[in-house]
Amino acid sequence: MSAIISSNKYGKSCVRxxxxxxSGKIHDISELTVNIMLEGDFQSAHTRGDNSxxxxxxxxxxxxxxxxxxxxxxxxxxxxxxxxxxLLKNHDQVTKVRTEISEKLxxxxxIGEEKIDSDHSFISSGNEKKxxxxxxxxKERSVTSGLNDLLVLKTTDSGFENFYKDRLTTLKETSDxxxxxxxxxxxxxxxxxxxxxxxxxxxxxxxxxxxxxxxSLSVQHTLYEMxxxxxxxxxxxxxxxxxxxNKHYLLFDLEKLGLNNGNEIFxxxxxxxxxxxxxxxxx
Numbered sequence: 054m055s056a057i058i059s060s061n062k063y064g065k066s067c068v069r070x071x072x073x074x075x076s077g078k079i080h081d082i083s084e085l086t087v088n089i090m091l092e093g094d095f096q097s098a099h100t101r102g103d104n105s106x107x108x109x110x111x112x113x114x115x116x117x118x119x120x121x122x123x124x125x126x127x128x129x130x131x132x133x134x135x136x137x138x139x140l141l142k143n144h145d146q147v148t149k150v151r152t153e154i155s156e157k158l159x160x161x162x163x164i165g166e167e168k169i170d171s172d173h174s175f176i177s178s179g180n181e182k183k184x185x186x187x188x189x190x191x192k193e194r195s196v197t198s199g200l201n202d203l204l205v206l207k208t209t210d211s212g213f214e215n216f217y218k219d220r221l222t223t224l225k226e227t228s229d230x231x232x233x234x235x236x237x238x239x240x241x242x243x244x245x246x247x248x249x250x251x252x253x254x255x256x257x258x259x260x261x262x263x264x265x266x267x268x269s270l271s272v273q274h275t276l277y278e279m280x281x282x283x284x285x286x287x288x289x290x291x292x293x294x295x296x297x298x299n300k301h302y303l304l305f306d307l308e309k310l311g312l313n314n315g316n317e318i319f320x321x322x323x324x325x326x327x328x329x330x331x332x333x334x335x336x
Contacts, residue, residue, distance in 0.1 A: 058099050064090035064151075065113040072126050080173040083126045084157040087133075089113050091140065092149035092190075106146040116140065129154040130196055130249040133187040141189050149190035155201075156183040180204070183253060184239065198253060199239035199294075205261065206233035206300075208316075211269040231302035231319055232269055236260060240283065240293040247289050256290070259283050272299050272329040280333030292334040299327035 068087040073080055091113075097103035120139060126132045137150040158178035161170040180202040188195045211232035216224075238260060242252075263282050269275040280293045302319035 058096045060092075061095055061099060062090050062092045062149075062151075063095065063107075063110070064088065065110040065117075068114050068117045070118060070121055072121050074125070078172050082159055082175060083129075084159065085121075085126075085129060085132070086155045086157075087117050087136070088153040089117075089136070089140070090151040091144075091147050092151075093144075093147040095146070108144055108147070113140075128249040128253075129156045129183055129185040130187070130198055133185050134189075134196065134245065137187045137189040149188070149193070152185075152187045154183075154185040156185075158182065186239075196242050196245055197239050198242065198249065199237070200253070200257060201235075201237040203236040203238075203257070203260070204233075205236060205264050206231065207265060210267070211275075213271055216271075229316060232272070232275075233300040233302060234272065234297040235300065236264075237296040238279075238293060240287075241291045242289055243291045244289065252287060252289060256283050256287055256293075259286055272297055272327065273331070276329055276331055277333060280331065284333055284335050290335070292332055294330075294332040296328070296330045299329065301326060 066088045068089070070085050070087065072083045072085075074082070091108065094106055097105070098107050116139065117136065120136055121132070124132055124135050133152040133154050137152045140150045141147055158181055159175040160178055162174045162176050163169065164171055181204070182201055184199045184201055186195075186197040208231055209229055211230050212226075212228040213224075213230065214226040214228060216226070238256070240256060259282050260279050263279045264275060267275050267278050276295050276297050280295055283290060283293050301322045303322055304314060304316065305318045305320050307314040307318060
């Protein structure tokens with residue numbers, strides 16, 4: 054019996070970069086974390102220790118910085134496409150490139166009573182990030198965009214009733230509860246000739262407006278409504294995958310203190326939590 058390499062890939066992870074785009078006194082910034090994975094003719098490195106076809110991962114890191122200097126980095130999608138195309142075109146032994154980028158979001162600081170945008174000073178938008186995944190090969194070309202850690206909460210218009218119960222069920226039904234989640238959403242574009250930044254902002258707006266306005270009978274109910282509204286409103290999207298952990302806020306028992314709790318005092322909890330996940334596709 055002999056052993057063979059059935060599949061292999063390698064790459065460079067967590068290449069972090071801040072690009073400052075200077076247009077006179079007005080500056081823009083993009084802070085990216087880039088992951089690259091290559092597939093191709095690398096079997097001999099495993100089976101014979103022959104590194105002659107192995108592009109050093111340090112070179113991949115250098116490529117990110119060099120291309121970021123040359124590229125305007127208008128969006129993480131466009132930069133991921135440029136980087137992937139460069140690696141695929143310039144290295145014959147590479148047959149497939151997968152590039153993932155997450156972008157840390159910054160907003161301009163507002164100055165003075167008139168809230169004028171600063172030319173060059175920024176404040177963090179929290180943990181929310183843009184996420185991008187580009188896969189390129191002779192047979193495959195795909196662009197997936199998205200966001201994660203979009204933390205939202207609403208204090209009413211959410212309930213959970215008439216659920217399945219067995220002998221171990223203790224959860225009480227409620228028609229009015231706090232609903233909080235950290236949204237992760239990824240959507241697949243059906244073409245690349247789009248304004249990625251504008252579409253990202255539109256999809257994010259639809260997700261937020263749906264969450265805020267939907268009369269939720271469950272997390273699943275609202276998740277589907279969010280996905281459906283994106284698919285119906287944004288024709289450039291083929292499907293959207295949404296993950297929503299249920300961040301529980303538990304009603305505190307004030308009766309033992311002789312007080313009435315009219316849905317006012319809650320205990321935030323981190324663990325354990327429910328996790329709801331679904332994909333909505335164009336039919």
